[in-house]
Amino acid sequence: MAEKLVWGRAWHGRSYDLGRMTLPDLWRAYLTYPAINLYALFAVLSGGAALSLAKRWQDIALPILAVCLVYPFVWYGLHRYVLHGRWLYRMKWTAGLWKRIHFDHHQDPHLLEVLFGSPLNTIPTMLIITGPIGYAIGGWAGGTAAFATALVTTCVYEFFHCIQHLNYKPKSQFIQKLKRDHLLHHFHSEKINMGIVSFTPDYIFHSYVPTAKECPKSPTVFNLGYDVEEAKRYPWVMEITGTPPRDKPPSGLEREAAAAEAV
Ligand SMILES: [Zn+2]
């Protein structure tokens, strides 16, 4: 009961701004965030099913390994061609989805509610992609192990993504670098650095850029190409938002934008 009250207080009608939060604030928001709780619940159920179904350790271990290897590449493909594709906002019935899954995050990278994916989109995607991979390797034990791995990996990705937008400097050099790389994707060019935790696909497909100097600044880094002209032709995203698309960082983020540029 007490827990439910805290959960309710944390998430009813509250908006979180990562620019004004500390690391302990973030942990509190993250651990009580409904989508994260749901992923954890499904991961426990699916992982438990895998353990009870497995006949050999390989049925579980190999799917876990496969998902860890495949995940960064699937994320890369989705981020580059679906989230940054220009086709979802051009159709009325997918415009709202595109706005929710990525446009809103680039318009205001500090808003926690739109930084996190919606479980209605993320859970089916994970199930459809990783379930069959696991099933092919280890039957039902493999399928459930793979799904559980995708859920856990998503929790890790979401946390690192929060850290990348949280107004603080990580102690670890590795995390500092991840943060810098991702901020270039937000403040310099949306065509580079598609990764969150792993930039290996960016290296392989030549979209990794370590500093702002090595790549021209993109004029569409905040609106993803959905500018006022596009909004006249394809009005649905603008209609849902209620305001024209922004092509500058929201106020308060100028400093962060300058810091990303200075690298
Ligand atoms: Zn981001």
Ligand SMILES: [Zn+2]
């Ligand atoms: Zn930020």
Ligand SMILES: [Zn+2]
């Ligand atoms: Zn993006």
